[in-house]
Amino acid sequence: MTKTVTDVVCPFCGTLCDDLEVVVSDDGKKLFEVYNACAIGAEKFLHSQAADRLTRPRMRQDDGSWKEISYDEAIEYTARMLADAKKPLMYGWSSTNCEAQAVGSEIGEMVGAVMDNTATVCHGTSLIAVQDIGIPSCTLGEVKNRADRILFWGCNPAHAHPRHMSRYSIFPRGFFTGKGHTGRKMIVVDPRPTDTARIADVHLQIEQGRDYELLDAFRVAFKGEKLPDVVAGIPKEKIYEAADMLKSGRFAIIFFGMGVTQSLGKNHNIDAAIAVTRDLNEYTKAAIMPMRGHYNVTGSGQVWGWLFGFPYAVDLSRGFARYNPGETTSNDLLRRGEVDAVFVLGSDPGAHFPFSSVKEIYNLPSVAVEPHETPTTEVCKVHVPVAFVGVEVGGCAYRMDNVPIETRKVVEPPEGMLTDEEFLDRVLARVKEIKGV
Amino acid sequence: MAIRVNLITGRTIQQGVSMEAGKEKPAYTAACGIIELDPADFKKLGAFRNTTVRVTSQYGSVVVKAVEATQGPHPGVAYIPMGPWANRVVNPNTYSTGMPTFKGTPVTVEVAKNEPVLDSLELVRKGCRGELA
Numbered sequence: 001m002t003k004t005v006t007d008v009v010c011p012f013c014g015t016l017c018d019d020l021e022v023v024v025s026d027d028g029k030k031l032f033e034v035y036n037a038c039a040i041g042a043e044k045f046l047h048s049q050a051a052d053r054l055t056r057p058r059m060r061q062d063d064g065s066w067k068e069i070s071y072d073e074a075i076e077y078t079a080r081m082l083a084d085a086k087k088p089l090m091y092g093w094s095s096t097n098c099e100a101q102a103v104g105s106e107i108g109e110m111v112g113a114v115m116d117n118t119a120t121v122c123h124g125t126s127l128i129a130v131q132d133i134g135i136p137s138c139t140l141g142e143v144k145n146r147a148d149r150i151l152f153w154g155c156n157p158a159h160a161h162p163r164h165m166s167r168y169s170i171f172p173r174g175f176f177t178g179k180g181h182t183g184r185k186m187i188v189v190d191p192r193p194t195d196t197a198r199i200a201d202v203h204l205q206i207e208q209g210r211d212y213e214l215l216d217a218f219r220v221a222f223k224g225e226k227l228p229d230v231v232a233g234i235p236k237e238k239i240y241e242a243a244d245m246l247k248s249g250r251f252a253i254i255f256f257g258m259g260v261t262q263s264l265g266k267n268h269n270i271d272a273a274i275a276v277t278r279d280l281n282e283y284t285k286a287a288i289m290p291m292r293g294h295y296n297v298t299g300s301g302q303v304w305g306w307l308f309g310f311p312y313a314v315d316l317s318r319g320f321a322r323y324n325p326g327e328t329t330s331n332d333l334l335r336r337g338e339v340d341a342v343f344v345l346g347s348d349p350g351a352h353f354p355f356s357s358v359k360e361i362y363n364l365p366s367v368a369v370e371p372h373e374t375p376t377t378e379v380c381k382v383h384v385p386v387a388f389v390g391v392e393v394g395g396c397a398y399r400m401d402n403v404p405i406e407t408r409k410v411v412e413p414p415e416g417m418l419t420d421e422e423f424l425d426r427v428l429a430r431v432k433e434i435k436g437v
Numbered sequence: 438m439a440i441r442v443n444l445i446t447g448r449t450i451q452q453g454v455s456m457e458a459g460k461e462k463p464a465y466t467a468a469c470g471i472i473e474l475d476p477a478d479f480k481k482l483g484a485f486r487n488t489t490v491r492v493t494s495q496y497g498s499v500v501v502k503a504v505e506a507t508q509g510p511h512p513g514v515a516y517i518p519m520g521p522w523a524n525r526v527v528n529p530n531t532y533s534t535g536m537p538t539f540k541g542t543p544v545t546v547e548v549a550k551n552e553p554v555l556d557s558l559e560l561v562r563k564g565c566r567g568e569l570a
Contacts, residue, residue: 039453040450040454043454047459121539124536156448159448159450159453160448160453162450193509193511195508208443208445208514208540208541209540258448258540262536262538262540263541264532264541267534325534325535326531326533329531330535331529332535351524351561354527354528354537354539355496355521355525355561355564357537358565359564359565362561372459375561378558378562379562
């Protein structure tokens with residue numbers, strides 16, 4: 001027999017859908033089906049059941065082959081590596097719960113590590129911009145119930161946040177948005193006619209990398225001032241049209257993604273986007289929100305915010321928290337060869353960092369705590385498989401609008417497998433022993 | 438014949454699904470070991486769809502399969518889904534922001550018919566050992 005677990009939270013993207021239904025065996029050991037999830041979320045749940053899943057830690061041998069080791073040996077290697085290093089990098093923290101992030105932070109403090117999360121290659125530049133000029137934001141509940149002008153700038157939720165539009169931004173009928181998508185106007189700014197752009201009322205096919213110019217043009221257009229004939233590849237008539245559309249709404253929301261944070265201009269693009277939002281508030285209610293990628297990257301920013309005062313790139317190597325993006329960020333540290341050990345948990349820099357950084361990880365003592373086999377585990381010296389957070393263990397996660405949601409355990413992990421938090425607890429205890437505290 | 442295009446990267450749903458199904462599996466290579474080119478750029482390149490090509494920037498080089506743009510047209514812009522293939526060639530400079538420049542790398546694309554598209558693990562392994570061009 002089977003049973004259905006309802007209201008399950010999806011641990012894939014920052015949308016953190018909380019309406020999944022998962023069919024599991026009566027003893028809770030097997031997971032059979034997933035309902036309501038997007039294709040990516042469903043795959044994440046189902047992959048936990050893969051027959052070829054690794055269940056024990058392994059260590060790379062000199063000849064390049066793997067040797068299975070015990071959790072005790074993995075804990076010993078990790079604790080020694082971190083305690084012996086002068087300035088270890090502890091990276092990732094986005095695909096795990098806040099409880100594990102807190103334990104990891106304690107280890108980081110004890111060994112003088114640089115703590116960095118995936119915002120460093122995602123919305124790190126947005127965080128810099130928020131520190132520069134603040135952010136007028138809101139929750140996704142407000143978007144669902146109030147927003148009637150939706151602008152997606154440099155993001156493609158049809159692919160990256162597949163249920164965002166149906167749950168919150170475009171299609172749902174909310175308290176003041178009873179007509180659903182027919183009562184909303186949707187604008188997409190993207191250098192490609194993406195699948196999101198195809199359903200928009202207006203698509204501005206911007207020249208790649210010219211976001212700052214177009215954002216500034218919006219500020220000019222709001223005021224009804226003169227624009228050049230073409231800005232960033234967009235005829236001025238289209239800019240005026242889009243600006244008027246935004247101004248005429250009751251509640252406008254700007255969602256932005258990697259198109260602005262990763263193109264040249266970086267944090268200054270976000271400065272401009274936030275300034276657009278501020279200007280728009282002269283005419284109507286407007287808010288702006290980053291489309292956070294990992295389901296709990298927001299949470300790691302929260303945890304470090306309350307522990308250290310900074311949301312990412314926190315350097316604890318001097319015994320107190322320092323933060324200086326460009327200096328204490330993972331890719332800068334790796335490329336300049338400024339760290340002497342790498343610990344990765346809940347992320348895959350091997351796949352998602354530029355290759356020059358990956359090569360540096362390969363050359364250093366390194367541990368990857370990761371349920372899957374990934375390019376990161378391929379370049380690390382020790383690979384520690386753990387239980388999937390949000391599938392095999394619960395814990396707190398923060399949605400992209402900074403709303404905390406408790407994820408749920410729906411199925412048992414393979415026998416004898418540790419969770420992130422259990423593994424970190426034991427590493428912390430061993431580090432304390434080594435340090436004699 | 439080689440063409441110059443502006444490379445951007447990012448998520449596709451196929452990338453997301455195959456990533457969660459296992460990055461060591463062939464589906465991940467099929468989803469991310471590709472470059473999406475506009476039909477106009479295919480014409481300039483003088484290549485058929487699904488030809489293997491070598492993509493080169495001043496930062497590195499990688500062999501991927503050229504496919505027609507799924508979210509086009511975007512002449513002059515090429516797209517490799519985020520992953521180890523794209524990261525062989527993207528601009529790693531952060532310009533003191535911490536963020537590598539994943540979008541907007543000028544690249545050259547040329548036909549490389551007989552070269553294989555490596556899977557993700559082999560690509561990083563061989564790259565780290567210095568066994569790749």
